[in-house]
Amino acid sequence: MKEYLPVGHLPAPDDHTGYTLRFVPPMNLAALSRRPRQDKALLLWYCLRAVDVTGRGVLDQSSTVDILCTHFGYKRQTVYNHLQKGSSVYWRLHRSRRGQALIILRGLLFVTRYLGASIGKATRFVEMPASDLPDSSQGLARRALIYNSGTYAPLTGRVHHPISRHSLQEKTGVAPRQQRRYDQASERYGAVRIGTFGQCRDSRTGRLRAQKRVVQTDSGWFITDQLPNRYQTYCVRGRRGMLPRIARTTDPGDQSSAKGEATSGRIQRRYFRSFRALIKAGSRGEATHGYYLSRWDDHLYVWSVAY
Secondary structure (H helix, E strand, O other), X not given: OOOOOOOOOOOOOOOOOOOEEEEOHXXXXXXXXXXXOOHHHHHHHHHHHHHXXXXXXXXXXXXXXXXXXXXXXXXXXXXXXXXXXXXXOOEEEEEOOOOOEEEEEOOHHHHHHHHOOOOOOOOOOEEXXXXXXXXXXXXXXXXXXXXXXXHOOOOOOOOOOOOOHHHHHHHHOOOHHHHHHHHHHHOOOOXXXXXXXXXXXXXXXXXXXXXOEEXXXXXXXXXXXXXXEEEOOOOEEOOOOOHHHHHHHOOOOOOOXXXXXXOOOOOOOOEXXXXXXXXXXXXXXXXXXXXXXXXXXXXXXXXXXXX
């Protein structure tokens, strides 16, 4: 068997930044959709990649377990249990001729293919500091983190429009009730849901007023001016890195950062970032009406015809 060079104590990251976790959104959703779920093993794989600051892919097991317990909120027995369950898939446990226990990480492409994740050319890493990682005893919070960072996108640099729970279910396979549980667990660490409301222009006065619509829920019908929520992750947007290379070897998909309403038999709402964008879509024959984001309040959307 191939002999690896001895691995001593791992180098520490920069004292000002600490360890950084880098998630791949399509892989997170694929891990949650598999049975049994793979979110625990995938999260540990992310943590091991964060510990591997040299990029060798070979870690000393003893030093790594100490780091995971100190900086990533793991308990020692939990780490060893996950290492045994994820062996041969996310990593290999190897003992050198000198008796040193090593963890040999699997590559990004190997794990992507195992999970069956679809990575598109525009997919980016999303990052968060290891200090924000919930403790390993908070299983729901950690699973909610995998869902949150895999489904929602950071509200930085671009507008992310409202999307309904049913549309999220079509895109992610997670039931609305479970979505709410994940969101409630994630909101302990940062805002996830942002309420939005619809307006329309009064035909007599020309002024904007609340747009009332009839909505059906599990408890019955009611009238409201509220639109579906906008969602965000408390992770930050990262670089593409080697993900475009991975995308060229896998089938592209639409699992990264759910956007807009899903295509279904129901009435589909279209959202635009400005009135000009709505008019352009209408001139191209892509929309006859829709909502555009208000210039004065990012919680308000104005309904208009694309004439």
